[in-house]
Amino acid sequence: MSKMLSFTAPREAWLEGFSLPLLRWYDASARDLPWRREPEPYRVWVSEIMLQQTRVEAALPYFLRFMQRLPSLEALAEAPLDELYKLWEGLGYYSRVRNMQKAALILLEQYGGRFPRSVQELRSLPGIGEYTAGAILSIAFGLPVPAVDGNVLRVLSRAALSREDITQPAVKRTMTELAGRILPSARPGDFNQALMDLGSGVCRPRNPLCPSCPVREACSGYAAGEAESLPCRPPKKEKRLDKRTILLIVSPDGVLLHRRPEKGLLAGMWEYPGRDSWLSLPQVRALFPAANRISQLTDARHIFTHVEWHMRGYLIRTASFGCPEDCVWAGEEDVYALPSAFKTYTALLDRLRGSQTETISGR
Ligand code: SF4
Incomplete structure (x- = not known):
């Protein structure tokens, strides 16, 4: 029987109670997605940028169209801006695709058309933050780097019963450290994707599906009956x-x-x-x-x-x-x-x- 987990629980306890059951669940239920079938850096990058603020189902046809028209860094770098906007039409936040083109140019000019393998270098590219860098490095290169987005923050806050304000940079940093500590070194990309899938499909913002969650036995938020009230945030400002x-x-x-x-x-x-x-x-x-x-x-x-x-x-x-x-x-x-x-x-x-x-x- 697994124990409830806290921040201070040893890595072994997290691996046994949380990470390994999560990976088993992922192996049994992961969706077959085109960027998972061929996890090349360019495809992973495009998919991750599209998936910011967009559900997988909605992003999928955009991804397929984008890859058909712009299958490489070279094609992206050369595409007219209005065509890029057209390919992005409906996804919103158009600065994302503008930044992708700027990053493609830098990758071609300064990195010989290859993605660098360090968080620091990836983060120096336009539009690539800590999360996207972690996703590219872990999914495309198999490097043990966490990728912590809003979904992952929610899962970890609940699993570790964190009642601190998740919008605070220091709290996010603590969560990212936890994500790094519980990352199985053998399959970091799968683990990060499993956490993302769990956050979007099971550990949902409202009505989390705790009874069918693969990590419920280790989840301290569930045990305390506080899953749905976590993570803590300050009240929203009026728009x-x-x-x-x-x-x-x-x-x-x-x-x-x-x-x-x-x-x-x-x-x-x-x-x-x-x-x-x-x-x-x-x-x-x-x-x-x-x-x-x-x-x-x-x-x-x-x-x-x-x-x-x-x-x-x-x-x-x-x-x-x-x-x-x-x-x-x-x-x-x-x-x-x-x-x-x-x-x-x-x-x-x-x-x-x-x-x-x-x-x-x-x-
Ligand atoms: S048991 Fe519930 S709160 Fe805990 S990780 Fe699973 S879905 Fe989230």
Whole structure:
């Protein structure tokens, strides 16, 4: 019979009560995923970046498409930015794919197209943090390096019954040290992936499936009846609410798109032009006195990490006019990825284009 585990329990007790049962469970239930079948560094890296903030099921078709189009560091480094955005469209956080391209260039120029085998060197690359470095080193190279993401932090906080604030860097550091201490040297990549799988599928944030968990006999949080209340976090801050007006300006040249500034939210991405407030219909009419027709569209919301957009949309049909600075007229055949924040309006535009192509694009 295994004993409950604490931070101070010896490594042998963790290995016997936690790590080995976890690996046995992984052997029996691990999902067959393309980056697991061929765990090359490039594939592991792409999969890990995609899986940040995205579920496996949702990321899978993106991964397959990405690998088909950009199967190597060279292909990634040479891809036009708008194509990268298109491949990433729907995953959000576009800075991730921009950073991947920057990192690919550095890997080609400074490392001969190979991934370095040290945490320090990997972390010096854009977009690669401690977690991703650990995942690449352990999964692709079989090196004994922990990979601690939010799922793993939750599992370990519960298993070791940590009631400390998990958002504190010192607490995270303690958890990472624990993850390193309980890592079986023979199969570090499998162990890290098993911990991630356990966190996402069994030790879920709400309603953890403790009765069917492979490590429940060693789990101190479960024994104490505190699994669901861990890990401890400070109360969430209220998100800022931003009102925005979205303008779908359609002329015979296409729909007008604006490139956002290179810094800040959705940096460098295309968007529909707009205003940082809600405009009324008369105010929009005053902005476009020569428009053929202006109609108000449905409202929409989008939630970012720290801010929530409340959007009011207008469709403006107008004759062509000169393209303003940082803007393009995008025709139907042009490839411009728009962030999912605008998906309500992109879907409306697609429907309008489908039913009234001549009116919208003049084609
Ligand atoms: S027993 Fe419950 S709390 Fe403990 S690791 Fe398993 S699922 Fe998580």
